[in-house]
Amino acid sequence: MRRLAKLTSISFGVAFLGIQLFSIPITPKASATSGVGMSQAINPQVGAILERSCQDCHSSHTTWPWYSRVAPVSWMVSKHVREGREMLDFSGWTDQPPSTDERMLICDAVSDGQMPLPEYTMIHHKAKLSKQDVALLCGWAAATNAPRTLPLVSNSRNQKE
Numbered sequence: 001m002r003r004l005a006k007l008t009s010i011s012f013g014v015a016f017l018g019i020q021l022f023s024i025p026i027t028p029k030a031s032a033t034s035g036v037g038m039s040q041a042i043n044p045q046v047g048a049i050l051e052r053s054c055q056d057c058h059s060s061h062t063t064w065p066w067y068s069r070v071a072p073v074s075w076m077v078s079k080h081v082r083e084g085r086e087m088l089d090f091s092g093w094t095d096q097p098p099s100t101d102e103r104m105l106i107c108d109a110v111s112d113g114q115m116p117l118p119e120y121t122m123i124h125h126k127a128k129l130s131k132q133d134v135a136l137l138c139g140w141a142a143a144t145n146a147p148r149t150l151p152l153v154s155n156s157r158n159q160k161e
């Protein structure tokens with residue numbers, strides 16, 4: 001019985017090391033916003049929320065903690081980042097601010113709790129969005145042509161929730 005347990009743990013160990021050979025390298029894309037954060041590119045409050053909760057998957061400013069490099073977690077993480085960047089990439093926003101459609105898509109995704117992904121907030125507790133965060137993002141999304149100058153904060157603070 002003890003031999004079986006030992007054998008089992010050895011084979012798990014070997015399998016674990018084996019799958020490390022199948023790590024998927026992600027080459028960080030050259031960043032258009034290097035040096036300039038989202039806070040500077042768009043509204044500071046909105047930028048801060050996006051940097052905290054979204055940019056790991058939706059920009060080339062991804063922080064890769066050690067466990068994100070260990071298979072099988074790395075498979076899931078790299079898939080999320082690849083697909084997230086394909087869907088929506090903040091990195092070009094300094095040159096080309098997000099369109100109204102893009103902003104509305106963001107509002108939709110955070111309003112129904114689809115984003116940030118629950119797999120992410122499970123580990124990154126700080127990435128969870130409050131009702132105020134969602135209201136702020138949606139206020140910014142609905143604002144036309146003047147995303148920098150609207151008094152979004154005072155609006156969302158006055159809202160009774």
Ligand code: HEC
Binds near residue numbers: 054055058116120
């Ligand atoms: C852990 C990675 C991850 C994080 C963090 C994350 N996303 Fe995503 N996002 C994805 C992936 C993967 C997709 C594409 C697949 C999907 O829709 O589930 C996606 C899709 C989207 C889409 C397109 C949805 C659609 O239906 O077309 C929007 C908009 C979006 N994300 C916004 C955000 C915003 C805003 C945040 C932060 C509040 C955020 N995401 C955080 C990974 C992430």
